[in-house]
Amino acid sequence: MPTGVHIQDARAQLFDAAERVLLRDGPHALTSRAVTTEAGVAKGVLHRHFEDFDAFLTQLVLDRIAQLASLAPIPGVGDVVDNLTETLTRLFSSVAVAIVALITFRDDLRHRLRQARGTGGVPLATEAAAMIGDYLRAERDHGRIAFDADVDTLAPTLIGAGHLLFADRHAGPPDPEAVRRMVVTVLATALP
Structure with a gap:
């Protein structure tokens, strides 16, 4: 993705992409590259919003826990x-x-x-x-x-x-x- 293109809600876009990878390919296939490729964004987008991949995964799970209600x-x-x-x-x-x-x-x-x-x-x-x-x-x-x-x-x-x-x-x-x-x-x- 070219730089300078604004992403409306990168966090939600990345979370949704991670879900699709998880559902389609399983946890072993869930990598930062797989998530950003699925989301159609540069890898740097994930690291701009999260300290590292485990921080991203932690926030993904906490977000999904919050949706249980x-x-x-x-x-x-x-x-x-x-x-x-x-x-x-x-x-x-x-x-x-x-x-x-x-x-x-x-x-x-x-x-x-x-x-x-x-x-x-x-x-x-x-x-x-x-x-x-x-x-x-x-x-x-x-x-x-x-x-x-x-x-x-x-x-x-x-x-x-x-x-x-x-x-x-x-x-x-x-x-x-x-x-x-x-x-x-x-x-x-x-x-x-």
Whole structure:
């Protein structure tokens, strides 16, 4: 790209390009060159906006974590199983599975994310489990989940089982009924 051409939102353009590379080629193919080539910008653009590639990846993941709130189901509305099935499908149909693989693949990224977030666990998966836990607690308050349901165990179980269903990027998404069956099975003792 010639110098002097103004890029409207380089950060968003680079993040979107990184997602496309991740989804198409996997975490091993995600390099600064691959991202800038996919974005159609000079390599210097990335380094103008980020200290280094790991700083870029850290901000990408933190940005995607911040977007999780938009996936949260609304408590008290619709069917709990349907809500969770849809939420997990939307979550894992996005770039989330590829980001979890990226975090697992890159030790420095995982370390930076833990420092930035101030928590342990697998970034993105941990926040997704917290979102689901908050939803289940709210549904418990509405009487739609058993009062003694252990939401702190159910939420990460749903995230882990959902991740396993969606983890094979090459096979395509699982059948929606398979996701629903998993949600019903995990919540079997929690539904009144």
